[in-house]
Amino acid sequence: FKIIIMNILITGAGGFVGRNIIEYLLLNDKSENLKITGTLNSNELSSNGRLEKYNSKVNFVHCDLTLKSQIDKLFKTKFDMLIHCAAVSTGANDIINRPYLHVTDNAVMGSMIFRKSFEEKVKRVIFISCSAIYRSSDNLLKEEDQNAYEINPRYFGGGWTKVFLEKQCEFYSKLGESEFIVIRHSNMYGPNDDFNDDRSHMVAANLKRVFLADEKKPIYVWGTGKTVRDLLYIDDLSSFINLLLKAKLKHKYNIFNLGAEKGISVKDVVKTIIDVSKKNVVMKFDKAKPDIDVNIFLDCSKAKRLGWEQKYSFEEGIKKTFEWINNNSEKLQ
Numbered sequence: 001f002k003i004i005i006m007n008i009l010i011t012g013a014g015g016f017v018g019r020n021i022i023e024y025l026l027l028n029d030k031s032e033n034l035k036i037t038g039t040l041n042s043n044e045l046s047s048n049g050r051l052e053k054y055n056s057k058v059n060f061v062h063c064d065l066t067l068k069s070q071i072d073k074l075f076k077t078k079f080d081m082l083i084h085c086a087a088v089s090t091g092a093n094d095i096i097n098r099p100y101l102h103v104t105d106n107a108v109m110g111s112m113i114f115r116k117s118f119e120e121k122v123k124r125v126i127f128i129s130c131s132a133i134y135r136s137s138d139n140l141l142k143e144e145d146q147n148a149y150e151i152n153p154r155y156f157g158g159g160w161t162k163v164f165l166e167k168q169c170e171f172y173s174k175l176g177e178s179e180f181i182v183i184r185h186s187n188m189y190g191p192n193d194d195f196n197d198d199r200s201h202m203v204a205a206n207l208k209r210v211f212l213a214d215e216k217k218p219i220y221v222w223g224t225g226k227t228v229r230d231l232l233y234i235d236d237l238s239s240f241i242n243l244l245l246k247a248k249l250k251h252k253y254n255i256f257n258l259g260a261e262k263g264i265s266v267k268d269v270v271k272t273i274i275d276v277s278k279k280n281v282v283m284k285f286d287k288a289k290p291d292i293d294v295n296i297f298l299d300c301s302k303a304k305r306l307g308w309e310q311k312y313s314f315e316e317g318i319k320k321t322f323e324w325i326n327n328n329s330e331k332l333q
Helices: 016-028 049-057 068-074 092-097 104-119 143-148 153-175 202-211 234-244 266-277 301-305 314-327
Strands: 006-011 034-040 058-062 081-084 124-128 179-185 187-189 219-222 231-233 253-258 283-286
Touching: 006 016, 016 034, 016 234, 034 049, 068 104, 081 104, 104 124, 104 153, 124 153, 124 234, 143 253, 153 179, 153 253, 179 234, 187 202, 187 234, 187 314, 202 219, 202 266, 202 314, 219 266, 231 234, 231 314, 234 253, 253 301, 266 283, 266 314
Parallel strands: 006 034, 006 081, 034 058, 081 124, 124 179, 179 253, 187 231, 219 283
Antiparallel strands: none
16 A cells, blocks of 8 residues: 555544544654645634644645535545544533434535545545444453444434444445545544533543632532543544554455553543642532443454554543643633
8 A cells, every 4th residue: 555645635624533633644744745635614724733834734625524516626636545534523411412413414424425435536545433333341342243232322323323334434345446444433532622511522521620620619520420431542543543544454444443442430530630630629420410321442452453552541641631731721711
């Protein structure tokens, strides 16, 4: 899989995952042969944070990925690789009360992007899926375990939408020249996360609570604190993407799990954040708030055989994220 000049399309370049992947690739690829096009939605800006000094290597394009006409215009550029990160993604409150948000737009965007990639013979297509398609289990789950069990009811709509899109990747890999790779990652956190109170995931929400905490008052953590999560620092996902730029694969359709292979309770998550912050903060639990009690831990043997390894422990990842927050506190408003 050798490409002299690699043109990469990254959808959702203004989002948490897409933005971090771009930053990582630009910081770690020392050649002049990497050219990136990143799609933004209408509300996002083309330069932000560490990306500003790299803008000569990144072409940001505002694009509504639910519209075929705009996707057709986007693909007038010839791409060697596509990394599909664009998605409607929110937190526990929406998963419970407005789960439909994770269905229609995600299905439409993925369907049209994958078809266009097939038609234009993009060499390698990477789909950022997620671990929500697995059942709850106290054991490590392999990629093939998804086929044998039902998705947890909490993730029914969003989870089956991901499965639908994964099957499209498999379908197109059998029809044409493109390779399709699915990455099922565990819960991620890190710089550039969404800290909006209505959309943030568990780690980002608690990072914000601790950072803004008044030491004279307790912070209130959603749920009981007993829920356990497999958590992955965002750069550990980006390093796998970087590996996939040149990796040789035996098959045209591949699925890889990516996670920490172990869980940490919400209570211990918040305790770690408080310890890193060096604040004297007391946590209390608001059991009336949404709490998704699902245990999903991923077996990452396949990714490791390809050469990937998790670099950051949870404490190390929180330290790096808290350092970023200290320098970007305006992002928490």
